[in-house]
Amino acid sequence: MTKKVAVILSGCGVYDGAEIHESVITLLRLDQRGAQVQCFAPNIAQMHVIDHLTGEEMPESRNVLVESARIARGEVKDIREAKVEDFDALIVPGGFGAAKNLSNFAVEGANCTVQPDVLALAEAFAGACKPVGLICISPALAAKIYGPGVVCTIGTDADTSAAVVKMGGTHEECDVHDIVEDTQRKLVTTPAYMLAKSISEAAGGIYKLVDRVLELTHEGDK
Template structure:
């Protein structure tokens, strides 16, 4: 049975949007495994725009949905249109966009909030006990979605994991090639470029995450 997976993107580019390698690896693995995918993104202005050549902030203004369309080859919808009942699982790649556009974690840390439409959808998957995969920095939002006690990883970055702990998450250190699973909540996370030194490093954990998410969806068939 073909599984339907929603993927939330946060722009296009590691410093101000979705991490492109992580996003493409996720989409590639889902396609290799025969899943049907629909990308979504919030129709909001980016927090800011970074010149990825120099690392400096520019005066440009860009829209998260429009930028996400670059990765999705135009096949992306406003996250407001997403319905939990239409999908078997949800995956959120990383990149600073998760901490800047899907939330304000980059600026507020433990006091952050999640963008309203993204939070509605993610909470819906959690309430329906459907599998969710969070990649790279996006597990920083887990406690806001699931509440205290949620188990997840961003690798081993002390500052980020401390902020997650303050929000109520239980952080587990994890190798870049591995995953952490909260079996009660059916949440799977992997560090990816929080630790990865190259694209192959990132792919190792992301492939495991996608494979496990799809395994969990098939458990529902039994």
């Protein structure tokens, strides 16, 4: 039975949107495993725009949904159209967009809030006990979605893991090639470019995450 997976993108580009390698690896693995995928993104302005050549902020404005369409080859919908009952699982790639556009974690840290439409969808998956995969910096939002006690990883970064703990999460250090699973909540996380030194290193953990998320969708299948 074909599984349907929603993927939330946060723009296009590691410094101000979705991490492109992580996003493409996720979409590739889902396709390789025969999943049916629909990308979503919030229809909002980015926090800011970064010149990826120089790392400097640019004096312009871009839309998260429009920029996400670059990665999704135009096949992306406003996240407000997403309905949890239409999907078996949810995956959120990383990149600073997760901490700048899907939330304000990059600015507020442990005091952050999640963008309302993103939070509503993620909470719906959590409430339905459907598998969720959070990649790279995205697990920093886990405690805001699941509440205190949620188990996740962002790798080994001390400051970020401390923020996760301050928000009520339980952080487990994790190698770039591996995943951490909260079995009670069906949440799977992996560090990816929080630790990866190459695209193939990032791919190792992301492939494991996608595979495990899809395995969890089959629990209870007859």
